[in-house]
Amino acid sequence: MALLLAWEIMAVLPERAAPFTASPEVSTVVKGNTAFALDLYQKLREPPGNLFFSPYSLSLALAMADAGARGPTGQEMAGTLHLGLPQTNLPAAFMVLAARMNRVQRWNRITLLTANSMGCQQAYEFADPFLQILRTSYDGEAHRVDFIQSAPVATRQMNDWVERRTKGNIKGVVGRDQFTPDTGLVLCNAVYFKGKWPNPFQPRLTEPMAFHVSTNQTVVVPMMSQESRFKVSDNEAGTVELLELPYSGNDLSMIILLPVAKERNGTTSLADLEHDLTVENLRGWLEKLDQAGLHETPVALPRFTARQRFDLAKVLAALGMPSAFRADADFSGMETTGNLYFSSVIHQAFIKVDETGSEAAAVTYLVCENSIPEDQFIADDPFIFLIREKGSGTILFLGRMVNPTQ
Numbered sequence: 410m411a412l413l414l415a416w417e418i419m420a421v422l423p424e425r426a427a428p429f430t431a432s433p434e435v436s437t438v439v440k441g442n443t444a445f446a447l448d449l450y451q452k453l454r455e456p457p458g459n460l461f462f463s464p465y466s467l468s469l470a471l472a473m474a475d476a477g478a479r480g481p482t483g484q485e486m487a488g489t490l491h492l493g494l495p496q497t498n499l500p501a502a503f504m505v506l507a508a509r510m511n512r513v514q515r516w517n518r519i520t521l522l523t524a525n526s527m528g529c530q531q532a533y534e535f536a537d538p539f540l541q542i543l544r545t546s547y548d549g550e551a552h553r554v555d556f557i558q559s560a561p562v563a564t565r566q567m568n569d570w571v572e573r574r575t576k577g578n579i580k581g582v583v584g585r586d587q588f589t590p591d592t593g594l595v596l597c598n599a600v601y602f603k604g605k606w607p608n609p610f611q612p613r614l615t616e617p618m619a620f621h622v623s624t625n626q627t628v629v630v631p632m633m634s635q636e637s638r639f640k641v642s643d644n645e646a647g648t649v650e651l652l653e654l655p656y657s658g659n660d661l662s663m664i665i666l667l668p669v670a671k672e673r674n675g676t677t678s679l680a681d682l683e684h685d686l687t688v689e690n691l692r693g694w695l696e697k698l699d700q701a702g703l704h705e706t707p708v709a710l711p712r713f714t715a716r717q718r719f720d721l722a723k724v725l726a727a728l729g730m731p732s733a734f735r736a737d738a739d740f741s742g743m744e745t746t747g748n749l750y751f752s753s754v755i756h757q758a759f760i761k762v763d764e765t766g767s768e769a770a771a772v773t774y775l776v777c778e779n780s781i782p783e784d785q786f787i788a789d790d791p792f793i794f795l796i797r798e799k800g801s802g803t804i805l806f807l808g809r810m811v812n813p814t815q
Contacts, residue, residue, distance in 0.1 A: 429509060429800030433492055438502040439709070439802045441491030442468045443688050444674075446795075448479060448491075452724050454683055461715045461758045461808030463600050463771030466523075470598040470773040472503055473525065473547050474751075477539045477743025478733070500546030507548065509801050518657045519604040521805075524574045525549035528595040530556050534745045535594075535692045556592040564586050567597065574599035575770035578759045582772050593749050594777040600805060602796060603775060604656040605766035610635050610710075612764050621790045622812050630813045631712045632789070633764055639708065642701040643669075644694055649682070651698045652706065652786045656766065663767070665710075665786055666694060666793075679791045679809075686793065692802075704780060709787040713813035714761045721754040736780035749777040760808065769796060769806050786806040 446464030453460055468490060475486045475496065483496065492499055507523060514521045527543055529535050531553040543549040554563045564583045571582045578601070588595070610633035618632035621675065640653040647669060654663040668678040726734050738750035758771040796806040 429470045430742040431801050432502075432505070434498055434502045435801060436506050437493040438499065440688070441493045443691070443802065443804055444491040445489070445689060446807055447686060447691075448489075448728055449721075449724065450686065450793075450807055451726065452684075453719070454809060457713050457811065459809060459811050461717050461760055461806065462719065462756055463758050463769075463773070463806045465803055465805040466598045466600045466758075466771040466773045467525070467721070467754075467756060469503065469525070469547070470596055471754075472774055473527075473543060473549065473596050473598070474733075474740070474743070474775055474777075476500060476542045477740045478738075479741050480739040482730075482732045482739040483742075485732055489689045489725065489729040500542050500811070504546045506801055506803060509803075510569075510798065513798065513800075514593065517604075517661070519661055520602065522574065522598045522599075526567075526570060526597045526599075527551045528554040528556075528567065530554060530593045532557070533593050536742060536745060539743045552582055554595070556588050557590040560588040560590070560592070562583070563595075565800075567595065569688070571597070571599055571772050575601050575759070575772060576603075578768070578770040579757055579772050582755065582757050582774070587753070587755075587776065589778070591778045592752075592776060593744065593779045595774055596777070597772065597774040599718040599770070599772045601770045602805065603766070603768045604661045606764075607655060607657045607659070608635065608637055609766070610764035615712065615764060618709070618711075619815060620790060623791075626774065628814045632709050632787075633712055634707065634709045634788060636705065636707040638703040639706045640698055641706055642694075644690075644697065649694060650786070651701075652708065653693060653701075654700060654708065654710075663794075664695070664698065665708075665788065667786055679793070682793065683809075695797075707785045709785070710762070711788055711813045713810055714759075714765050715808065715810065716757075716759050717808075718755070718757040719755055720777070722751065725754055738780070740777065743777075748780045750780050752776050752778040758806065758808075761805065767796075771806065 446530050470489055478486050510521055525547045527549050540551055543551055556563055567583050568581055572580050615631050615633045617629045619627045620630045621627050642651040650667040652665040668682045722734050732738055733751045736750055740749045753776040756773045760769040791811040793809045795804050
């Protein structure tokens with residue numbers, strides 16, 4: 410059976426605090442972030458194999474850059490990112506989301522950290538309004554860097570910053586030759602998450618089991634298992650079954666979406682599920698699951714780790730923002746000469762799922778240069794998974810596990 414895993418960070422209540430109610434502006438941003446996440450997933454899923462990234466990290470990093478985009482460049486970015494709000498209103502909405510993530514961490518027995526940083530070429534003059542937005546709305550650390558004379562030093566400083574912010578899970582994100590004398594600005598976001606199961610999978614119950622990568626390839630993986638009371642649901646068409654596995658405190662959960670195969674012949678329906686992975690469908694599936702009751706259910710899930718790295722310049726250009734990567738890009742709201750353009754959008758992500766819980770981290774950095782089955786769930790086929798903050802609906806991480814042994 411193939412399945413879709415969705416991880417959901419549930420509404421977090423500090424004792425008797427009121428649930429999170431998003432303003433229309435925040436709801437618009439979250440809906441746009443989700444649409445961008447699924448657009449990007451559809452582009453990145455084309456090559457075969459595992460897939461994992463953080464839509465939230467990408468949206469946040471690109472939103473910071475959008476604050477300095479003007480003209481056609483700004484219009485293209487707003488359309489591609491599905492921002493949905495006037496440029497002047499976006500920073501405040503993202504600031505509310507960041508505050509929400511901080512509250513989730515304070516109220517829970519989980520770790521959820523985000524950090525933003527900007528390295529500015531010391532010879533350039535950056536616009537004060539842009540720097541103010543970065544500091545106040547995105548809580549960004551802005552500092553001067555000499556990419557011309559000291560690119561190796563800048564590389565080491567950024568790699569050290571990323572390693573600290575991701576608890577050592579992402580190292581060496583910047584290559585030795587990534588920064589050049591033409592580099593004028595680097596915007597960076599890092600996200601780190603760690604949560605534990607309230608009822609851990611018992612290691613003694615983890616056994617080797619077949620995982621069906623495809624119709625003609627099977628690998629043996631360590632399959633975790635347990636039986637307990639979980640929320641179980643399906644969609645109206647009866648083509649997807651859903652299961653929720655809560656994290657400690659019942660404020661985080663892993664949600665499994667298991668496609669019901671059209672024919673019980675051992676073939677996977679992952680491709681059909683990916684085709685149906687839309688904003689509207691995902692919202693409906695999760696809403697129905699939220700209303701479901703608890704049922705005694707045996708669960709089997711592979712233990713796995715995944716790491717991925719992307720340069721998303723061509724993908725983002727193809728999604729609708731090509732001018733940001735051309736020499737005629739307009740980031741005049743960022744730097745007074747207006748000569749900057751994106752040369753790279755690097756994204757790196759990590760996830761680990763085991764008997765105790767889950768750990769995930771991601772970093773996004775933008776380099777700007779000068780122009781000049783029945784009653785049980787067995788995850789033994791490829792699946793999709795995402796980590797989601799339920800109160801706002803923000804998708805933090807999104808991925809696909811095709812071969813847990815890789």
